Amino acid sequence: MTGAAQRDAADIREEWLGRALSTAPADRPAAEAAISHLYRLIGLDPPRFHWVASPLAALETVPPGLRPRNTEKIDRLDEWPVARLLAADAERLRCDLDGAIAKRFAGLDRLFRRPIRDSLTASGDGTLKRAVQGTGGIGFRSRNRWYGLMCVSWLAYYDAVRRAAGDITGPEAGRRLGLWNAAAGAAGWWWPRRDVCTVSERPVALRTEVWGDDGQVRLHSAAGPAIRYADGWDVHAWHGTPVPSWVIDDPGVDRIAREENVEVRRCAIERIGWPAYIEEAGLRLVASAPDPGNPGAELRLYDVHRGTRALLAVNGSVERDGTRRRYGLTVPASIDDPVAAAGWTYGLSGDQYALLARRT
Amino acid sequence: MTMTLASLSEQTGIAVLDHLEQSLAIPVIDGLQAQGDLLVIPLRVVAESVRVPGGAPWRDVPPEGVELLRAEAGGNPHTLVADPGTCRWTRRTGDPLAIGVFEATAVTYLVHPEHGASGCAPGAYVVRRQREHDRDRWGGTRFVCD
Incomplete structure (x- = not known):
């Protein structure tokens, strides 16, 4: 890879990383418009919107007005009809784009896959996803299809190819990609039920550190939480490992001696x-x-x-x-x-x- | 020619912290040298455990040097620098702790902004990373990052 291409890839990655780690308030009208369009794309009327302050609130609370016997349980997200249809549509979109790239722009794939897509996937896993997993987040499987779509890495990769090669598959694919881009750029994660879509605000504070050669980041804060949402939900983390708040705020030898988790103990000792x-x-x-x-x-x-x-x-x-x-x-x-x-x-x-x- | 940290820094463009001793000659050594979490080991010392395979891809160390290890958390890299055509290196070593092996016909330098420089006499060397014990981790160890 030439130096200039490496810098281009790094610039595009940083731009998308900034979007993924944004702590700005959501642009609610923009998010609702993009998600409504995505519902229409799969033949459905736009949903009602239920805004929450954090992913934890989305996982632990049921949107008002939802029927108690509703089958769309939070731990079966990949089986929700809307999530399945949207994921399938995104999958077709990705197949079209990947096919076009493989045929005409294989060099760009080699250029952008690792430093942009793989790097941002790792950064997504090491930040927002890690925070939710650290709570024992309900039914949160690491290879969950829907949460894969919530990570910006695939959007960033196609954006990089489009910037280098121009339009790769025509206006229809561009429009669909644009809707996913708009949703990702306007709010935090979202959970699409048939009648109501729960959308999370972004965190209000997020502290990370770079750990990888391709600019991968992970949660880390030596003072206060590494990620915090407006509803007070927060996660402390030491070099990527979620830890109880005492490890960061008040580490002491007695607490370390009582701690049974070796990893937490190691983090606390390093903190001291x-x-x-x-x-x-x-x-x-x-x-x-x-x-x-x-x-x-x-x-x-x-x-x-x-x-x-x-x-x-x-x-x-x-x-x-x-x-x-x-x-x-x-x-x-x-x-x-x-x-x-x-x-x-x-x-x-x-x-x-x-x-x-x-x-x- | 005697190389100082100041002249090496100027020649390579690698900035080193200004409180390090800049004007003394960098010692050139044909033995073991440690630089933070890296150790440069003459190949002969560990010849039994390090075997560079015959088909290993060797590369010449380019004028801008080779970043052997970039420190974590936005830290500083260890860079191997050599005069053009005097040093080649490979990452294929068959040694789990090694980052690479280099062979040099002239003096080479390993440079780090906080640790300064280590001068290596002509010869073949293995560069190893430092590890620590972690019984909960696969293999029982993890790499150190300073």
Whole structure:
């Protein structure tokens, strides 16, 4: 891929990522108009609209006026007649577009599939979808067809191809794509029942970090929730892992000791920082040794809990204030020697690691 | 020619943090060197576990260098730089911890904005990532990202 094409792909991706992670209030008339058109497209009258402040509200509440025996249960979303018809229509649209691209623009597919479509799918999975899954969101299966349509990745991919190649399948496909674009650009996720369509507002706050080479993002916030909606529903997350709020707001060694989920415990320790955690938790020092290649620095090995030890090491390069940052790494409990522990982190023996000439 | 962090930074266009020592010669070493979460290991040290297959795709290190590992969370990359025609590298190593293997006929440098530069004497090297123990994860380990 040429540098210019890479930059184009990255620009288009960022534009769509901005749309997917927007915290702007929904444009309700625009969303309702686009969704109404999509209903007409499958031969149905436009629905009533029921607006909610968050996906959680959409999952946990039933729209007013819905018959109690209504068969459109939230955990059977993929079986809802309207969702099935819309998904089938979108599937046909995608087949048409993919066919045209394969025949005439295979080079563009190679250019945009990974950096745009795959990247945005991963970002969607790592943000909004992750937040809803973290609640144990009702009947939320990860490969749910409808939620796949709610992710902007497919729309972004066709948008990129269209920008590079112009019109790819004619006005009818363009119109249908335009309706999905309009719906995605105007509001949060939506849930289409026969008579009423529930539409969610976007979050009011969203904090993410880039983690992948293709600009993939995930939820992360070291202060307050990573995602928050106007109704108060929020999710805290540490480098992509949803965690209880105490991990971010009030992490402490007692809570960490009581926490049974290893992943949550690891996040909480990282939030405090290993050096402070080792001190506050009073971990037992197993052994210490000079750090090869890092003059004046020491490797210290501690017992953490059954099956795991922590190696406390010192950065080879100085921070701006002249100090050297200390950091902790977990190692198997079968290792007793700090130098062997450091070697293990690189797949080396202690003797091999002792050959280290310089650390920066 | 003696290379300093300042001259390397100017030559490659890779900005390094200004509090790092800029004017001392970068040591050129033919042994193990660590740069943050990466370790440069002479191939001979780990020759038993690293086997570059015969059909591995080797590439010349281009003038702008090769980003061996881009740090997570919008962090900084480790970039391998070499004079044109003096260094080739491949990611096909058959080693689960290795990012790649490079072979150089002249001095090569691994540069990182926060860690500065490591000079590698001519030779063949494996670059490995650092891992940590995580018994709940497949394989019992996860990669470290500094």
